[in-house]
Amino acid sequence: MNARFTTRRTYSRSYGMRNTFGDFVCMYCHNFVSAEPTLSGVHNRNHCPYCLSSRHLDLFDAGDRLSACKARMKPVTLTLKRSTRKYARPGDSELMLVHLCEDCGKVSINRIAADDDNEQVMNLVARSLDDDLLRLLIKSGIAPVDANEAQWVRRGLFGLN
Amino acid sequence: MNAFQAIEPDTGFVTKKLTNLYHIQAGEDSLVCTLSARLKRQSDGDPVAIGDIVRWNEARQLIEVLPRRNQLARRAAKPMPDSYAREQVIAANLDQVIPVFAAANPKPAWNLLDRYLVSAESAEIAALIVLTKFDLVERKPEAAEILSVAAEYRAIGYQVIVTSAETGLGLEQLHAALFNRLSVFVGKSGVGKSSLLNALEPGLGLKVQQTSKLTGKGRHTTTHFEMFPLETGGAIIDTPGIREFGLWGVETDNLALFFPEMRPLVGACKFGVGCSHDQEPGCAIRRAVSAGQISPYRYQSYLKLRDEQL
Numbered sequence: 001m002n003a004r005f006t007t008r009r010t011y012s013r014s015y016g017m018r019n020t021f022g023d024f025v026c027m028y029c030h031n032f033v034s035a036e037p038t039l040s041g042v043h044n045r046n047h048c049p050y051c052l053s054s055r056h057l058d059l060f061d062a063g064d065r066l067s068a069c070k071a072r073m074k075p076v077t078l079t080l081k082r083s084t085r086k087y088a089r090p091g092d093s094e095l096m097l098v099h100l101c102e103d104c105g106k107v108s109i110n111r112i113a114a115d116d117d118n119e120q121v122m123n124l125v126a127r128s129l130d131d132d133l134l135r136l137l138i139k140s141g142i143a144p145v146d147a148n149e150a151q152w153v154r155r156g157l158f159g160l161n
Numbered sequence: 162m163n164a165f166q167a168i169e170p171d172t173g174f175v176t177k178k179l180t181n182l183y184h185i186q187a188g189e190d191s192l193v194c195t196l197s198a199r200l201k202r203q204s205d206g207d208p209v210a211i212g213d214i215v216r217w218n219e220a221r222q223l224i225e226v227l228p229r230r231n232q233l234a235r236r237a238a239k240p241m242p243d244s245y246a247r248e249q250v251i252a253a254n255l256d257q258v259i260p261v262f263a264a265a266n267p268k269p270a271w272n273l274l275d276r277y278l279v280s281a282e283s284a285e286i287a288a289l290i291v292l293t294k295f296d297l298v299e300r301k302p303e304a305a306e307i308l309s310v311a312a313e314y315r316a317i318g319y320q321v322i323v324t325s326a327e328t329g330l331g332l333e334q335l336h337a338a339l340f341n342r343l344s345v346f347v348g349k350s351g352v353g354k355s356s357l358l359n360a361l362e363p364g365l366g367l368k369v370q371q372t373s374k375l376t377g378k379g380r381h382t383t384t385h386f387e388m389f390p391l392e393t394g395g396a397i398i399d400t401p402g403i404r405e406f407g408l409w410g411v412e413t414d415n416l417a418l419f420f421p422e423m424r425p426l427v428g429a430c431k432f433g434v435g436c437s438h439d440q441e442p443g444c445a446i447r448r449a450v451s452a453g454q455i456s457p458y459r460y461q462s463y464l465k466l467r468d469e470q471l
Contacts, residue, residue, distance in 0.1 A: 003452055003453025003454065004313075004316050004453060004454065005313060005316075005450075005453050005454065005455060005456035005457065005459075006453045007309050007313075009271070009306060009310065009458060010306065011268070011302070011303040011306045011307075059457055065461075066457040066458070066461060067451070067457070068446075068447040068450035068451050068455075068457060068460050069447070069451045070440065070447065104451055
């Protein structure tokens with residue numbers, strides 16, 4: 001059977017989607033995660049701050065909760081959002097987590113939250129990527145942060161020059 | 162009138178329902194009856210639905226409702242927050258259910274459409290989807306989405322007719338689909354059920370109103386259930402607008418069976434028929450959604466209905 005149902009509804013969006021934006025227990029490290037914005041600094045808490053794992057729940061847009069995959073999305077690397085500031089220093093833009101779905105292989109990027117484990121984030125910089133994954137990221141328009149750019153990540157996380 | 166023929170002697174069809182008054186058509190005769198105390202005691206709600214075949218006594222009181230071929234029912238709106246849920250039969254002995262949705266004003270609520278379709282599937286009644294007021298979106302970008310959703314439902318196997326009472330679009334096709342069948346129009350207030358009936362049978366002169374400019378919703382113009390015979394054969398039941406449609410008589414475990422596109426995959430999951438198609442690994446339905454073979458919106462409707470039934 002061919003894929004027939006791949007169109008997005010925007011004009012008359014279905015209200016059938018379930019609300020899954022509250023607190024949750026991480027499926028992988030089993031820690032309780034609060035979705036309180038005052039703790040995380042973000043309004044849509046979508047990954048665990050302890051192990052940085054996420055879940056494949058969105059299909060077309062962030063927060064649409066239309067994906068049926070629901071598998072683990074493991075953090076694979078970091079990337080820097082393209083800065084819109086004209087005179088920004090290299091590495092001054094926002095640090096983003098890159099997640100890869102363990103089941104269907106979808107790649108997505110997520111904002112780092114204030115309460116994310118910094119050590120875990122730094123570990124991602126040191127991690128080497130295999131060629132297939134690197135090709136997939138480049139195809140998706142994502143430039144992963146490499147070891148030479150670790151100072152930028154440190155500066156983003158700890159504010160050190 | 163074909164729809165009212167082939168019934169037992171001394172019986173008649175309920176063709177109109179008002180508060181405590183039932184209009185009965187028995188062949189060429191029509192009469193108005195009330196409910197007998199005995200029949201009233203048999204049910205918490207209204208024991209007689211439109212489309213029922215009934216018997217009456219000399220005092221013109223309904224004394225018996227003959228066994229129904231099928232019935233379209235919903236969970237009745239609760240009179241008080243803590244009261245028990247009960248069944249409300251919308252219509253009985255139907256050939257097809259016609260969910261009516263407006264292309265605009267009010268905007269279509271596709272989740273509500275899925276509810277109607279699941280109810281019809283569980284009652285084993287054929288369903289025909291009618292989209293009205295297409296003239297309102299014809300030259301707008303919304304038209305593409307309406308047509309794409311219509312194509313989605315056609316791909317599942319439902320007949321979808323896009324209509325406009327204003328321009329006459331789709332009326333011929335609808336006439337053909339209604340031929341020699343007892344159909345019921347269901348849908349939210351203001352979607353144009355009565356306007357469509359007026360367009361199909363110009364002599365009816367049913368009361369219609371514009372939707373509210375303030376809320377964009379219908380004004381509940383039709384307030385009773387009534388069956389209208391069609392000149393070409395068959396009949397249509399016009400119903401008041403239904404804002405909420407809670408499923409009745411649908412078991413959670415069987416819910417996926419009432420989604421025709423999911424039906425062939427039930428039992429093909431890793432956990433067999435015990436799979437709830439939500440979180441379980443190796444679920445065939447979730448795999449089909451991810452592969453684009455089942456609409457993600459229909460799947461979300463399934464999950465929502467399942468949560469409600471639990």
